Amino acid sequence: CYESFCLLLFCVFRIDISVFCFCFLCFPVVLLFYNHCLSHTHTHTLKAQSVLCSPADVDECVTNTHSCRQSQMCVNMVGSFVCEQQRRISCPEGFQQRRNVCVDIDECEDGTHTCGVGSVCENTVGSFLCGTKLTCLTGFTHDSHGNCVDVNECNAVVVPCGPGSSCINTVGSFTCRQRSKTCSYGYHSTSDGTKCVDVDECEVGVHRCGTSQICHNLPGTYRCDCQTGYKYDSLRKVCNDVNECWLRVCAHMCVNSPGSFHCSCSPGFFLASDGKNCEDVNECDQSPCSQQCANIHGSYQCYCQQGFSLKEDGHSCHDIDECSQSVGALCSFHCVNTEGSYQCSCPPIGYVLSANGHACRDVDECTSGTHNCSSEQRCYNLQGSYRCLSFDCPISYKKVSDTRCERVSCPANSLECQNAPMRISHYQLSFQNNIIVPAQIFRIGPSPTYSGDHVIVSIVKGNQDGYFSTRKLNSFTGAVYLQRQVGGAKDFLIDVEMKLLRQGTLTSFLSRIYVFITSSSM
Template sequence: MGPLSAGALFLLLLLGACPEARASQNCVNNQQLLTVIRQLQQLLRGQETHFTRGIRNMRSWLAALQNSVSKTVSDAPSDISECSSQPCQHGGTCVRGGSQYKCICPPGWTGSHCQHQTQTAAPEGLVTGDPALSLVTGDPAFSHVTGDPASSHAPRCTQEEHLQYCSCEAGFQLSGDGGADSVCLDVDECEFYKQEGRPNLCMHDCVNTPGSYHCVCPSGYRILPDRQSCEDVNECVTSQHMCSQGTMCINTRGGFQCVKPECPEGNSNGSYVKTSPLQCERSPCPMDSKHCRHLPKTISFHYLSLPSNLKTPVALFRMATASPLGWPRPTSLRFGLMGGKSHNHFVIQRADRRTGEVVLVKTLEGPQTLEVVVDMSEYLDRSFQTKYVSKVTIFVSPYNF
């Protein structure tokens, strides 16, 4: 803009030197003035063209820089959970799984995004990607490529500097050496992520589909919005059970049970009456019946549902004393496990001075049903007062959730 400023200053000097009010022989004539104006206009057009060209060059440089930066990929693993951005270079296959993706590289390329060329030629049939993903096509471990003709299709190919590069969309693997005869084969993500050290795609079962997969839950469960986790369906609440009248529906993991707790049969030593659907109470004892007073005052029924292989130790059930208002509190309590099936899986311990708890100490594998009988005896100054019994039935699911 320097020459333009000088020309403009010259024009102002000319106009200032020849005001209309005073004419002079030293003033330039109109023809000379028009010549100067045309020269300045030409100079302005030249400056405008130069400025426009600079803007155009700047735009081209920025576009090239943006394209270069977009193609540059870091070697560090990415947290991007989608393959839609096609992060795998040079024909690599993007495999989705959990919150990350992995690139399976074609022969001759390696790196987390297949961005590095190998120094030596890869052995025939070897996929030379991430070491964690290196697989030999002739090996049974390469079963994550299904090769199903129904899901195979032609790859996308481009020509770059007299070389042809072919690639497949996410969920497909380029077969062979990536040449003109290669096809896109479906990747079985379910088998791929079953391999040791890799996260599970689904809480229960994974079903492979062309280019993807979906999760399914067992009967009695529903899939959650994350499309991976399963949640138990409470058939007792949703009225999906078939329990007959007089029985109770107990929800279990993946199903339900119809139960009908029964009180012990009465005899001359004592009898019981049902005071609630889940409790029996002993009738008053005869004055001269010592045996009756040692029978449980109440028998209560409890039901628990556990997953298979629950981590141990874990407290499952608590039992505590609660003396009626005005009655003397017991000075001591004694807790014990009475018979029951597989009671060696459990121990009873004190949670505090007035509470005992049943603790699972040995892993249970389902499906199975166990019963634990817990008794609590009250003593007043070392004299036995009464006893309470809780029958705990445990339904163990065949699943770990």
């Protein structure tokens, strides 16, 4: 090792460039070899040359005290170490890397070859060869390696041998051997000769049963029985008719016949599919009723819909006139009979039928916008109608609201203006003509009131027929009454004056009241 190291020094310091290049290329190998030798001769060499080699070198790569990265390789040096980049191995085509070594790929084994169906793949180093398959003779076929092997024709889906024969495979072919089987009495061999099956004497006609008897096949033999509806007489050896009606096999009525019987049913029933029991006839399927039908056991019952009643024939229905009965009283205005029912009607103008179908509901033309009042008029709804009202203030008054006028300042010398009402207010009242009289319909009084106030209430206009009257309730309140009954619908416009005496001053107020009396026929 020492000589190799000296050779390395010689190569590095030689002047000849060729020798220098060779030493540069072999330097890592020599250096690794030198470090390896040092690791084995370290003890002996250092001891032998303790003066020259002391202190001993530490191999950082072996003691793992180096600072190389995972992708680098540690190379020990005397008194130090170097980190070299590891070289990646690149394998040629047809090889793959395994543990830093390139190994051959077997394309035939892993199926990456390109040989056709009629070829055989053969692996080579770094590649593969495609050879032609052998041509096999009749009775042979190729195996997975392309060799010709014998075909076992006896294992084919369609057995080559006919019924009664067994197949024996041979090299390149097969042979068929006939089979045979001996059967007992009443049995015969199958066509393939593999098993024995029963002989049906009844079907082939080799039985000895009489003309009135029935043949029943049994395994290896047969039996003779009487026909259905007959019983065997062992003494006379004949078959006699059985009267099934004695056994009560029918649900309703039974009629016996030779070898059989017949069941029948009562009216309203029909014979069931078993020929013995009876099932109810659903007469309603034939629609015997004019409206509704209910099937009952053995018969049916007709019913009528609501608003109809059943006639005496028990099938037809006729309409009920509800309006002529107490049912018609449910209508608030008018009852109209219909087929099977009735309808309530309302006056053609001003009313609509309510959701319950009986009462009539007033149409509010003012809210719905179906009135014909002008923009200067005010719409007032009535029961079944409406009115268009105008509230104009007279001269010397100003309008302070839609329904109120107040007097402006009067000249000092105008006594008429000073005696005129301080305020004119408009009101609308509506009542039905069946109101109980006398009825208080309006109250009037000052607001606010003071101690010592006195009022006088009177009707100054519109009471020519004397339907209304006034009454003083207390010192500061008066009332208007409907004094007598109004025969029908009628409109009134009355002026009610209230004179207020307060602290020695007399002031008047006018209430202009529209009273609308509507008909109570609703």
